[in-house]
Amino acid sequence: MPQLGLLHGRAWTVFLGQLRRPPGAVCIRAVRSHSQVAEALFASQLKPQEKSNFIIKTPKGTRDLSPQQMVVREKILNVVVSCFKRHGAKGLDTPAFELKEILTEKYGEDSGLIYDLKDQGGELLSLRYDLTVPFARYLAMNKVKKMKRYHVGKVWRRESPTIVQGRYREFYQCDFDIAGQFDPMIPDAECLKIMCEILSELHLGDFLIKISWKDVRHEMVVKKGLAPEVADRIGDYVQCHGGISLVEQMFQDPRLSQNKQALEGLGDLKLLFEYLTVFGVAEKVSFDLSLARGLDYYTGVIYEAVLLQTPVHAEEEPLNVGSVAAGGRYDGLVGMFDPRGHKVPCVGLSIGVERIFSIVEQRMKTFGEKIRTTETQVFVATPQKNFLQERLKLIAELWDAGIKAELMYKNNPKLLPQLQYCENMGIPLVVIIGEQELKEGVIKLRSVPSREEVAIKRENLVAEVQKRLSES
DSSP states (O other), X not given: OOOOOHHHHHHHHHHHHHHHSOGGGOOHXXXXXXXXXXXXXXXXXXXXXXXXXXXXXOOTTOXXXXXXXXXXXXXXXHHHHHHHHHXXXXXOOOOSEEEHHHHTTSSGGGGGGOOBOOOSSSOOEEEOSXXXXXXXXXXXXXXXXXXXXXXXXXXXXXXXXXXXXXXXXXXXXXXXEEESOOSTTHHHHHHHHHHHHHHHHTTOXXXXXXXXXXXXXXXXXXXXXXXXXXXXXXXXXXXXXXXXXXXXXXXXXXXXXXXXXXXXHHHHHHHXXXXXXXXXXXXXXXXXXXXXOOOTTOOSEEXXXXXXSOOSSTTOOOOOOOEEEEEEEOSSTGGGTSTTOOOOOEEEEXXXXXHHHHHHHHHHHHHTOOOOOOOOOEEEEOSSSSOHHHHHHHHHHHHHTTOOEEEOSOSSOOHHHHHHHHHHHTOOEEEEOOHHHHHHTEEEEEETTTOOEEEEEGGGHHHHHHHHHHHO
8 A cells, every 4th residue: 555645644634633523623614625635635646657668577598487397397307316316415505695705716717607796794795606616615614525415406697598508597507526535437437327327317319428628738738747749649639539449549659658647547538438338338428539618627537418419209300409418527626715725536517407408398399298287186076065174174184194185265166167177187086075975974086087986985085095096
């Protein structure tokens, strides 16, 4: 309700004060005057306000998800999280925003895409850009030396969105990381195995995981101490890609095999492919030195999963969404937050949920798939009036037994709309109670797909419903 202004409030006070006086004391002129004030007051309050040009929409690079879309997203996330848990990961959550200095200088050129927040009381804050840097901060802050964790959460990037390709300014990341000092390439191989498991289980079509290492020549010359000519020889292989055969070919190159550091690196790659072969996923992985990832914190092996352009079904059109999963090794990131610079080697991966969702969503549109937006198993109905309390008793009994149930929020609903609702929502069972059923101590149980009805004893309702649901 609109607030009364100061002048209007005084007018009301005077006017109401006059009304409280005895009839004989009220001046006709005053009453007429205050009546005019009241009429003017009401007229001003009821006068329609001019509408602005404000457009109701979501911010650029964001979107709402309908109930149907939420069902699809939850199914994707369930596949991802179930795989993470199957590999022994623990859940972790961190704040949506971090101290600005935590995030700066960790992402190279992409640092300009970080959302900075206004000063809210002495701390400069930024929305998190990914889930990896907050994880490294958590490890350093809590002095954790070993951890296998997963994290599903939103991140924010101030980039130009491409909605068709699943690129947004606000989006979910699903991360799996292994922190700690372990024997070479065992955690790395498990991360690649996890990527294969998830992408296979989501039935997105054929895919390939490309692996390389961060900034090949710089890594070899500056960090590994290789002679420039040896690094250039490795560069000759940048345009090549393959599996263990390519690694073997590089082993046989005399200019590489005579260098200790090069041999160590090739040995790690050969070991990695041996583990991938044991895991049964080596054919899904290709050694590709042309691969490059821009984030500054990567220090070694990097990898990226891409979908091959062959759709699962002939009716589908290829959708170019880029990489659908990526990751790598970042052995120095935790040490950047530790006061003494103690390093905790880490390797991990991130599943591109939004891009995967774009593919699944396009598939739904192509084939007109119908999605159930609720998980209701039983609907409690009646064909007669004055049976609300009986329906409430029945649904409470079903809820208490852990059965997902609904009823119509009307005292006296008609039966046909109740049954039509069940068919539209895909609810499999209907419990029907009326005068006859109440007298006989039974309940009618209706199968929505077959429309068959059977009478069961009132006390056997829960057991019979649970039996039907377990058989379906």
